[in-house]
Amino acid sequence: MEKISLGISTCLLGEKVRYDGGHALDRFLKETLGAYVRYVPVCPEVECGFGTPREAMRLTGDPEHPRLVTTRTGVDHTERMEAWARARVAKLENDDLCGFIFKSNSPSSGMERVKVYDDRGVPRKIGVGIFARIFMEHFPLLPVEEDGRLHDPTLRENFIDRIFTYKRYRESMDRTNRRGALVDFHTRHKLLLMAHSPKHLKQIGPLVAHAKELSTQELVGRYEQLLLEAMALKSSPAKHVNVLHHMLGYFRKNLSADEKRELVDLIDQYRSELIPLIVPVTLINHYVRKYDEPYLKKQVYLNPHPLELQLRNHA
Numbered sequence: 001m002e003k004i005s006l007g008i009s010t011c012l013l014g015e016k017v018r019y020d021g022g023h024a025l026d027r028f029l030k031e032t033l034g035a036y037v038r039y040v041p042v043c044p045e046v047e048c049g050f051g052t053p054r055e056a057m058r059l060t061g062d063p064e065h066p067r068l069v070t071t072r073t074g075v076d077h078t079e080r081m082e083a084w085a086r087a088r089v090a091k092l093e094n095d096d097l098c099g100f101i102f103k104s105n106s107p108s109s110g111m112e113r114v115k116v117y118d119d120r121g122v123p124r125k126i127g128v129g130i131f132a133r134i135f136m137e138h139f140p141l142l143p144v145e146e147d148g149r150l151h152d153p154t155l156r157e158n159f160i161d162r163i164f165t166y167k168r169y170r171e172s173m174d175r176t177n178r179r180g181a182l183v184d185f186h187t188r189h190k191l192l193l194m195a196h197s198p199k200h201l202k203q204i205g206p207l208v209a210h211a212k213e214l215s216t217q218e219l220v221g222r223y224e225q226l227l228l229e230a231m232a233l234k235s236s237p238a239k240h241v242n243v244l245h246h247m248l249g250y251f252r253k254n255l256s257a258d259e260k261r262e263l264v265d266l267i268d269q270y271r272s273e274l275i276p277l278i279v280p281v282t283l284i285n286h287y288v289r290k291y292d293e294p295y296l297k298k299q300v301y302l303n304p305h306p307l308e309l310q311l312r313n314h315a
């Protein structure tokens, strides 16, 4: 797989672009995840021409339509930032982004819970940064996250699942036979989809089964929408347990009673949060190789992202 193209707030890469001349380096993003992605850095305040260092800004007024105002001198930069942001997101169309990681709490880049100050100067954490809002309006289904939220193991695994899946999907759609590639992609991703949204998996099944009745454009458009909606829903221990039991069913004839008991016990221990997901998944991977199970060996669920990211060691 080629590197994944991912937008990111520039300061998270350690660039000194913050209002005070500092940065907000996140080592996991820059070094660990950075080995698999091609970052497209965006600093709205610097690219909009405010320079570094600069006067700090904040959101004020109506939380639905906040103004971007400098904190000391009260200069209103809303129109300038909005015009720049619209032009920038249009340009980002050319970067094949599979997602974006925003810097939290920023009046320009924050994705949620950004402080909005009322007339009396009282803040409420209910805003969205100006650039982040315009980006999410322009790319409503694209995976987005914030640096702070990515420290949560579940949110981190979900986001990385989404960007790797979207990249694989894009690569599949680059093939000449898009219809055949889509059916193959779907077959390989069934269990991963089940881990995110069994409901969407049920909806997608008939779409793929009747693929021949639709034009390629309609099929691809509807599939992509459902895929991204499904992947946006978080996987959970209960959903993973469902998938693990489903996979167990494929070994009904191969495993001895003892081996089945051991696997069921591991799944129960995972359900009780005594062991991480990687433990039952590793044992199932072992049986898939040992018995050369043809359906499961194709399933991306068993190896959705590089082991080096250690995502399932904590989930």
Ligand code: SF4
Binding pocket: 009, 010, 011, 012, 017, 018, 019, 042, 043, 044, 045, 046, 103, 106, 108, 109
């Ligand atoms: S939070 Fe956004 S605007 Fe502020 S320095 Fe970082 S990238 Fe630039």
